Amino acid sequence: MKVAIYTRVSTDHEDQLSSLKHQEEYYIEYCHKKGYEIYKIYADEGLSGTSAKREKFLEMLHDAGVDAIIKKNGRIEFELSDRKPKFEMIITKDVSRFARNINAIEIVRALKxxxxxxxxxxxxxSTKMNDWEFRLGLFLLFSQQESIDRSKKVRFGKLQRAKKGHYKxxxxxxxxxxDKQNDKxxxxxxxxAIVREIFDMYTNQNKGTKIIAKELNQRGIKTRRGKKWDGEAVKRLLTNEKYIGKVIVHRYTKPDVMSSARYIERDPSEWVILENAIPAIIDEETWKKAQEIMESRVQFSKTGRKVGAKTxxxxxxxxxxxxxxxAYFTRVSTTKMRKKLNAVIKEYNYFCRNRRIYGTCDMKGISHNTLEREIMNFVQSKILHxxxxxxxxxxxxxxxxxxxQKRKMESVEKEREKIQNEINEIGAQIDKLYDTFLTNENSQLLLEATQRKIEQLERKRKKLEREKMKYDMSYIEEENQQIQRSYQKIQEYAxxxxxxxxxxxxxxxxxxxxEETExxxxxxxxxxxxxxxxxxxEDEIEDVETEIIPHSWKIQIK
Ligand SMILES: [Zn+2]
Known part of the structure; x- marks a missing residue:
């Protein structure tokens, strides 16, 4: 049997690169014993716990006949090609080496x-097993736990620093x-001046966001990212509270398990609001006026859904x-007069954007009513099941x-103590360096070297201090509650x-x-x-578009 080997080493430890060599040697012997023929060893190097480039991994997928297609939104989708796989099995050491995110399951499905x-x-x-998906889930749970803890700590640390007024x-x-020098x-x-002008156009000159965007573009003004302005960009600017000096942190969280959205806004009671965190550009009165105008342009439909400027x-x-x-479909609304009912009825249809705007596609549109009906029917049977x-x-x-979580809670004190000991030890080292070298008459070179060493130790000490802060009971309890809430909701849904x-x-x-067929x-x-x-x-959310396992089904409609 032809097999492929996939290995991955983290290069954040110096000795890891040599371990790549060892891994290769190991697998050559391993396959020899099992009677497998190695097609190729695919080895990626990268930092652990990050979504570092994984060229070899993608190459391996390609050789297996699976195409990884990077979509515009940065998400990677896997599609089957017509190519014959160059091997029948992939051997890899463990789950975390194979794929660090939820894509793992999608990838396995495509490969299968x-x-x-x-x-x-x-x-x-082996993914030959019937219950591989369940087993893989369990292993992922363990193998990812460490990296989750790490990233949560980082985030918690960020919050603590933000509370103290540091904001990035x-x-x-x-x-x-x-201002790098003064860190502000x-x-x-x-x-x-342009920001003030935009607020002025909106609040005093009665100009809409799209008109403002047009004017800015005509004058050759670019956004921060060097792009052209559009209505949305102007709207974001007008609603940004940072312009009155206010910075809100701890505002967004990872999507709830119930949602496919990327970020979710926390309850405002949980926000940490830093007043005067940055210098204001707009006075509060003008800013508030802009928000009021924005609100007033939002209308509510009969069903209570918001329509208009805001959504x-x-x-x-x-x-x-x-x-x-x-391409995505866009909504087109038409109003029809129903004589029998003597009423104007609004109807929605969706059309492929390429057809609607550029005329380069001839896909037939679909009505909202058809979609809603089909989805409701489908969900009530299949999804519930x-x-x-x-x-x-x-x-x-x-x-x-x-x-x-329980284990974490039990070890909180111990972890804090462990870190405290390390901090003390570094403190002692620093003291010793001061005593022995800085007070004596030493060469300039030795003095400089000692100073550098002290600075290095100080940095390490600060890092540990931050680390210590993250072992916090209330933080873990908050996590517990969130897990419980989600679980209740899942049960409820079932x-x-x-x-x-x-x-x-x-x-x-x-x-x-x-397309519509016969x-x-x-x-x-x-x-x-x-x-x-x-x-x-959840820790992957900031760098990779993470998905909750997608389930897909095809249905036929008449
Ligand atoms: Zn189309």
Missing amino acids: RKGVYIFFENADL MSVVLFGYEY YVVNEEEA GESDFYKKLICAKCG EMIKKKDYEKQMYEMLMNI EKERYTFEEILAMIQKIVVY EGRELEFYFNLPTMLAYIF
Whole structure:
């Protein structure tokens, strides 16, 4: 049997590169013993716990006949090619080496469809097994736990620092610049003038966001990212509270297990608001006026859904995909006079964007009513069933998660103590360096070297101090509560008799709409069913678009 070997080493430890060599030697012998023929060894180097480049991994998928396609939103999708796989099995040491995110399951599924199995050596797990998905989930749970803890600590540390008034923007906001020397944000006067002008146009000149964007573009003004302005960008600017000096941290969280959204806004009571964190560009009165105008332009439809300036998004915004050209569908509303009812009725239809705007696609549109009807029918039968089916599995996940939390709570004091000891030890080292070298008459060279060493130790001490802060009981308890809430919700979902349309929408990841044929029309549903597994991958959210295991089904409609 022809096999491929996949290995991965982290290069953040110096001695790891030599371990790559050892791994290779090991597998050559291993395969020799088993009578396997090695097609190729694919070895990636990268930092552990990050989504570092994994060229060899992608190359291996390609050789297995699976294409990884990077979508515009950065998400990677896996598609089967017509190529024959160059091997029948992939051997890899353990799950975390193979794939650190939820894509693992998607990848395994794609490989299986090409007839390629994976053997995870440490876990003694082959994807040939019937219950591989469940087993893989469990192993992921363990192997990811460490990296989750690490990233949660980092985030918690960020919050603690933010509470103390330190704040970092990942991209410096338009109107500001970062003063490296003094470690603070200062006003960029040239840009600030434009910000004031935008607020003035909106609040005093009665100009809309789109008109403002147009004017800015005409004058050749670019956004912070060097792009053209559009209505949305102007709207974001006008609603940004940073312009009055206010910085809100701890505002967004990872998506709830029930939602397919990327980020979720926390309850405002949980926000940490830092007043005067950065210099204001706009006075509060003007800013408030802008918000009021924005609010007043939002209308409510009869069903209570917001329409107009603020949302402008349809129920299926970025969820309907054209099978022909891959573009999203956009909503088109038409008003019809119903003479019998003597009423004006608004109807919604969705059309492929490429057809609607560029005329480069000829996919037929689909009505909102058809979609809603088909989805409701489908969900009431299939999804409910699916939720019931995985109830036990979710229970096991939940119990395991709670066990891990319990262990964490038990070790909080111990961990704190351990770190404190390390801090003390470093303190003693620093004292010693001061005593022995800095007070004596030493050469300049030795003095400088000693100083550098002390600085290095100080940095290490600070790092440990931050680390210590993260071992905090209330933080872990907050986590516990969140896990419990999610689990309750999952159980609740499994016991429901019906879902509301809103609940269903939250679970829909995407729907691929196929062409109409004589037999009817196919719709392919992708659902992100709520699962406790979401907790395992939450640390990936900032760099990789993480998905809760997608389930997809195709249905035929008449
Ligand atoms: Zn199309």
